[in-house]
Amino acid sequence: MFTLDYQSRLPIYEQLYKSIIKMASLGVMEPNEKLPSVRALGQQLGVNPNTVQKAYQMLERDQIIYSIPGKGSFISPDLSSVDVKKSEALEKVALAVKEAIDHGVDKHELMQYIEQLLSIESAGEET
Amino acid sequence: MFTLDYQSRLPIYEQLYKSIIKMASLGVMEPNEKLPSVRALGQQLGVNPNTVQKAYQMLERDQIIYSIPGKGSFISPDLSSVDVKKSEALEKVALAVKEAIDHGVDKHELMQYIEQLLSIESAGEET
DNA sequence: CAACTGTATTAATTTAAATAGTACAGTTAT
DNA sequence: ATAACTGTACTATTTAAATTAATACAGTTG
Numbered sequence: 001m002f003t004l005d006y007q008s009r010l011p012i013y014e015q016l017y018k019s020i021i022k023m024a025s026l027g028v029m030e031p032n033e034k035l036p037s038v039r040a041l042g043q044q045l046g047v048n049p050n051t052v053q054k055a056y057q058m059l060e061r062d063q064i065i066y067s068i069p070g071k072g073s074f075i076s077p078d079l080s081s082v083d084v085k086k087s088e089a090l091e092k093v094a095l096a097v098k099e100a101i102d103h104g105v106d107k108h109e110l111m112q113y114i115e116q117l118l119s120i121e122s123a124g125e126e127t
Numbered sequence: 128m129f130t131l132d133y134q135s136r137l138p139i140y141e142q143l144y145k146s147i148i149k150m151a152s153l154g155v156m157e158p159n160e161k162l163p164s165v166r167a168l169g170q171q172l173g174v175n176p177n178t179v180q181k182a183y184q185m186l187e188r189d190q191i192i193y194s195i196p197g198k199g200s201f202i203s204p205d206l207s208s209v210d211v212k213k214s215e216a217l218e219k220v221a222l223a224v225k226e227a228i229d230h231g232v233d234k235h236e237l238m239q240y241i242e243q244l245l246s247i248e249s250a251g252e253e254t
Numbered sequence: 255c256a257a258c259t260g261t262a263t264t265a266a267t268t269t270a271a272a273t274a275g276t277a278c279a280g281t282t283a284t
Numbered sequence: 285a286t287a288a289c290t291g292t293a294c295t296a297t298t299t300a301a302a303t304t305a306a307t308a309c310a311g312t313t314g
Contacts, residue, residue, distance in 0.1 A: 009300095011272060037290060048274045053292075069291040070281035080231075089227040090240060096223040097244050100216040104145055107245045113217060114241060117224050118234045136269095138303060164259060175305045180260075196260040197312035259312065268303065274296080281290065 012047055016055035025084055035073045139174050143182035151202055152209045162200045
């Protein structure tokens, strides 16, 4: 069900994260379907359960899955947010923001800049 | 002339990089003015000359200074690139934000995402 | 050639990221 | 109630990357 590349420089939890996003977006896994437990998947893949948990927490942060302590983790009922492109877009934003900070842009200055960007967008224009 | 915070989590060469950019942009140092040699500044600051060199190389990459082997390092005659770097970084942020919106990311969701990235707090903080 | 200058390469150190070990708390069924 | 599940939190260990340093090289100047 899940395959990993242990030689990859990409962290295990990143591989899992992407893999599950793809499965969810392709419909291989359906809404509310139960995912393997962190322990079961960890054992199956030969990694620590916490490594699986890290992926699961990222997925929950992105509302791709939801987890209930004691019950399990499940594919989110609303997968509109489960879009690979969307995730990648957010990733790009994160990178660009980091780069801006590295180049000495003030945090609050940057926030105001982005707020302005977004309000201009909402003013209503399309590509 | 140069002051460092050795307790800071910010690397020495980053502090130097920013410090010299500020001096150049504020006009404290003028175009074509000679900078201290990597050895002289290294000794003055109590760090390895290569740490100074790293800052100098970043500054040269950004066309803020220019270095001539055997002669020295000098403030660039055209300092317009000082702000250009920052602008380019912001430009990247703008592009990434636009792309995210185009992919259906909610504006408020995006703002919160970025706020979290920047881990902005109510009160200002210093490193 | 002596005393400068920047540069390149490598090694040592320090710091952060990634993963693992262990213990805790909620759920479910018996 | 308890046994066997579940996710979670916290800490430690391991691994990788970033930072700094040591050393050697090559060009410039007087």
